[in-house]
């Protein structure tokens with residue numbers, strides 16, 4: 001098991017190239033199953049979740065090869081319809097196998113994904129949508145079995161919550177359903193738009209991405225595609241906060257500033273200097289920052305995936321702030337670890353109250369989930385002395401070349417194998 005060791009207190013300075021979005025790449029990889037033709041995906045980050053998905057696609061019957069930051073898929077022969085526990089348990093997003101396989105084979109058996117540390121994460125919204133599209137769903141032997149005897153048929157689907165994964169699963173199935181599917185209260189996240197762009201390149205007829213209503217007119221078959229994945233907005237936000245927390249100056253390259261508008265505006269309000277260009281963002285600490293309250297919301301609101309990192313920063317600013325987590329019911333696992341650095345945080349249900357402290361001192365800490373891990377690394381970068389971060393495999397799921405990028409910015413950080 002690897003550990004990351006940080007000697008904090010260095011002001012980060014320099015340029016960092018933001019990688020392709022993990023959360024965009026995953027559904028796009030699953031979309032390759034919708035066509036028998038080869039596809040090419042560029043700007044794919046090298047991350048554990050991507051490797052898991054590549055393995056998954058090969059298991060299902062889609063030859064998929066990742067070389068550097070490019071994934072190629074080849075002509076398909078025959079797909080299996082069973083997604084076993086061993087593949088599904090590694091990654092929640094595995095549930096996205098359901099849409100394409102239901103569309104192509106009219107059936108799919110997926111092992112129940114199980115819970116995870118940030119909440120129960122049910123998939124009822126996905127399953128209700130598949131039922132509306134004509135699938136029968138039942139659970140047997142730890143598997144969810146979905147069967148659409150006469151094939152999927154377009155329907156009107158009203159989501160009770162704009163779930164990102166459910167929106168993607170509906171898109172990945174309804175593009176090949178018979179007739180029109182209208183989905184209301186869909187997720188508006190940029191990753192959903194990226195997937196829709198891919199599907200339309202494949203010959204699908206999808207309209208309304210980025211709005212609350214998506215209309216999908218089913219087609220008979222889809223072609224292969226070439227696509228460059230959008231930059232990772234969560235990674236970008238993490239590096240902006242890294243500049244703020246270390247009182248440094250970082251230029252982020254290969255970003256879409258619009259995708260991180262909410263974070264930029266909060267950081268500016270806090271007193272950070274930020275200048276955006278078309279594909280770059282310059283972030284510079286010029287004076288003491290003011291704390292800002294946040295409440296996590298669906299896009300374009302403040303992302304739940306940046307809540308933990310934001311908290312690390314708020315802990316070190318003079319004054320009080322509050323964070324409300326509205327998306328996941330148990331996403332405060334980082335608080336106990338931040339307290340080990342000396343943070344002053346109290347939790348009342350889904351609201352965390354933070355009183356800024358003058359400094360953090362380095363500590364041994366343990367990562368519970370991906371973004372909590374990012375918060376602990378940020379805290380370690382700002383802390384006096386040594387921080388040892390364990391269970392870093394969570395970080396490897398979502399941050400490409402983390403130590404390399406931070407080192408290039410001047411951080412004293414290294415990974416050790418123990």
Ligand code: UD1
Nearest residue numbers: 023093121122123124125126163164165166304305327328
């Ligand atoms: C995606 C992102 C994740 C991000 C989240 C919210 C990927 C691979 N992951 O996760 O990084 O934190 O969006 O922006 O893209 N829910 C249900 N029933 C369902 C589906 C969801 O109750 O069928 C609940 C979840 O438990 C959660 C909330 O809805 O409380 C949001 O989940 P969702 O938008 O589906 O997130 P994911 O797609 O899992």
